[in-house]
Amino acid sequence: MSRTTRAQQEIRRFLDIGPVQVAELDLDDHVLRPGPGSPPVTPGEVFVLVRRAGRPIGTLLGQVPPGADPRSVLTERALALEEGEGHREDGWDRAVAVPPPRATVVVATRERADRLARALDSLLAQDHPRFEIVVVDNAPVTGGTRELVERKYAERVRYLCEPVPGLAVAHNAGLAAVRSEVVAFTDDDVVADPRWLTELTAPFAADPALGCATGLILPARLGTPAQVLLESHGGFAKGFAPRTYDPEDPPADEPLFPFTAGRFGSGANMAFRTEVLRAVGGFDPATGAGTAARGGDDLYGFVRVLAQGHRLRYTPWALVWHHHRETWRDLEAQAYGYGAGLTAYLTAILVNRPALLPAFLARLPRGLARARALTAVREAAGGGTPGAHDARAHPWPGRLSRLQRRGMLHGPLGYLRARRAVRAATVRRPG
Incomplete structure (x- = not known):
């Protein structure tokens, strides 16, 4: 498959992605609230922030069927999420x-x-x-x-x-x-x-x-x-x-x-x-x-x-x-x-801080190996837990990964250019 064909397929998949509602649900009062600036929740796909005593404890991606009560459906899902995740406390x-x-x-x-x-x-x-x-x-x-x-x-x-x-x-x-x-x-x-x-x-x-x-x-x-x-x-x-x-x-x-x-x-x-x-x-x-x-x-x-x-x-x-x-x-x-x-x-x-260079070089081999593994996961079509916050329900387009790698090549040169520009602006600045 040519790169052009792959790019066209990625764009078609991208355009097929539908909107998702945003809401929040506190398990203390079981009140479902729309996200900031959002309308009340209706049947359809909903991204929900789950809270306990006002504090965020997780998110879920839920589907509310036509005719169903969004609060009831999403509360049931949220309680299951809390049971699986637990409310994390650590002294802080x-x-x-x-x-x-x-x-x-x-x-x-x-x-x-x-x-x-x-x-x-x-x-x-x-x-x-x-x-x-x-x-x-x-x-x-x-x-x-x-x-x-x-x-x-x-x-x-x-x-x-x-x-x-x-x-x-x-x-x-x-x-x-x-x-x-x-x-x-x-x-x-x-x-x-x-x-x-x-x-x-x-x-x-x-x-x-x-x-x-x-x-x-x-x-x-x-x-x-x-x-x-x-x-x-x-x-x-x-x-x-x-x-x-x-x-x-x-x-x-x-x-x-x-x-x-x-x-x-x-x-x-x-x-x-x-x-x-x-x-x-x-x-x-x-x-x-x-x-x-x-x-x-x-x-x-x-x-x-x-x-x-x-x-x-x-x-x-x-x-x-x-x-x-x-x-x-x-x-x-x-x-x-x-x-x-x-x-x-x-x-x-x-x-x-050039004194940090030895520490950076010593950590680099293991760091690169981990980065390659994470990149492979992100570019995969699946991965993640269905309904979880980072579900990866949609494949990450290869073009975006390639652009990120190009950006990484540009970064050091871009920084040096920016450094010169800041120095020039400082010289020109009055006072």
């Missing part, structure tokens, strides 16, 4: 009993005022007792973001303008303005769960050695083939088991630790102890969206913090709902950017 459950530290939420944005408003509304509804919000307007070409903040949010949101493009540059500008013990970062295309900030920051009060925390990211909508395909392969979620990554006790299942930073979390849901992030120099400004590196800024931050001996905590109880990209072209750009960001951040780590 007590962390939320400790008052969370004062926090600042930094949101970098560029020309997406409509999405930003939705995100800010959810952030202002947080139950955290002491926090502020900083919006960083990155290389704006219009006054839309400033006008939105000044018109609707001026009393509760601080506005900053960062003229140099790049997500890491914008995050560093926000970091410089922080006056709190913890700084959290999220994106302008999320809806934050009301307890997100409390759950994300409370672990810092419980563990003085904690340098970073990350949380759960689930889809806000699954209305297009691109959104459904991405989420069927796990999306941005990192599971429902809380986990602490400790450089003093490297995980046996992560042969490249701490360089497998993509396993720890994502930039749409992360927080750092402010003094720790500042001590490592913040994010590398030559990484991230908006630069030739295309990504990797969050991964760079994770590794730098771990390499300094601080722990990283992943907690599924800190939830944001993410609006995934909607089209095939979006997925192509995302696949290429993910590959580029991966090798760009590794290049950035080794350029800025």
